[in-house]
Amino acid sequence: MRNETRGTVELTLAMVLSGTLGIFVVESGASPFDVVFFRCLFGAVALGAYSLARGFFTGHGFTPRKLGLAVLGGVFIVFNWALLFEAYEATSISFATVVYHTQPFFLVLLGAVVLRERISAAKLGWLGVAFAGLVLVSGVRPGDTASLQGLGLALGAAVLYALSTIVTKRISGVRPHLVALVQVTVGIPLLLPFADFGAAGRLGAGWGWLAGLGIIHTGVMYVLMYAAYAKLPTARIAVLAFTYPAVAMLADWAVYGHHIGLVQALGVPLIVLASLRVTLAGAPRGRVVASAPRTGAHAPEAASPAATRSA
Template sequence: MRNETRGTVELTLAMVLSGTLGVFVVESGASPFTVVFFRCVFGAVALGVYSWVRGLFTGHGFTPGKVGLAALGGAMIVFNWVLLFEAYEATSISFATVVYHTQPFFLVLLGAVVLRERISGAKLGWLGVAFAGLVLVSGVRPGDTASVKGLGFALGAAVLYALSTVVTKRISGVRPHLVALVQVAVGIPLLLPFADLGEAARLGGGWGWLAGLGLLHTGVMYVLMYAAYAKLPTARIAVLAFTYPAVAMLVDWLVYGHHIGLVQAVGVPLIVLAALRVNRAPRGTGGGSAPRTGARAAEGACPAATRSA
């Protein structure tokens, strides 16, 4: 029980950190491509140093095929971040975060299409509930260009996240920290042509926020999550994951005064409830421990149940 309690604290702290990510993005003052580029740079340093100190490179388990899969998942992860941060700019952190949490439903649909997994009638019903919640949360009105753009960016980020999860789930026998390291390292050359280095040179205090995104929201956050996954049952992980959007909405309100409207607020619990039901551990599993070979990112290389950015 003590081990599970520690895991609960670790994952809660990781999700609280994830909930503050939007503020770091906005306060950096940089464009989304530039933000993600430097998140990858600082994140690669943080994960690389941690992996070296812990001796994780010894017996790493990588093969050329596994590196290729990690790199492919990484490409999806970094562009998922770009789209999510674009959604922050177009609408608000709260709106983008709630829409982004439709990820589990895209994962279910991709599983059916790509992996030929069967979707039960119950899951289809919860997908319908989630869609109803999304319609309410979007609150998009004709002519509301910003909301339409924000909705599109957030949904695109959710789809890329689900695709990265499908790809990364095929990697086995490799420590998740190393998978995450490959994924953020891939983002450096991939995003370099799009990053505005001239803009970065003028950021001033924004560099502290960018460093925080890499060191805290990529390094520390992932270390906490992976430590927690080995100690917690899948159902507990799925529930604690919703600390992230709750904190994100609270921080968005406290810092920027943004809040969702009454009709949108009705849609939030529908999405949350449907996601919890879809993520529920299958009967007969006993709610066993989460896989130790993480599937994703978030946001990168994190198990799907977490849905962190």
């Protein structure tokens, strides 16, 4: 029980950190692609230093195939971040975060298309509930181009995250920290052509926010998540994962005064409930094995489908 309590605290802290990610992105003052580039750079240093200190590189378990899958998953993850951060700018952190939490449904749909997995009638029903919630949350009216753009960007980010999950879940026998390290490292050369170093050089205090994204929201957050996954049953992880959007919405309101309207608010519990039901329907019983990663993400999902919620 003491182990589970510690895991609960660790995962709650990780989800709280994830909920403040949008604030760091906005306050950095950098463009979305610059934000992702420097998050990858600082995150690679943080995860690399931690993995080296813990001796994870010894017997790492990578084969050419596993490394290739990690790289491909990293490509999806990096552009997933870029679209999500663009969505923050187009609409608000709250709106983008709620829409982004349609990830589990795209995972189900892509699983059916790519892996030929069967979708049960129950899952189809919950997908319908989630779609109804998404329609309410979007609150998009004709001519509201900003909301339409933000909606499209957040949905695109969710699709890319689901694709990364499908790719990375095929990796076994490699520590999730190392999978995450490969994925953020991929972002450095991938985004180098898009990085505006001239603009970045004028950020001033924004560098502190960028460093925080890499060190806190990538290094510290991932370490906390992976430590918690080994201690908690999947059901507990699924529930605690919703701390992330709750904190993100609260932070957006407290710092920027952004909040979703009454009609939009009615859609939030529909998405949350449907997401939770879909996640638990396909989740294995018992504790998550941290050494069997399933995805990499704004927080690569270590071994639990519930973790698809962190950015």
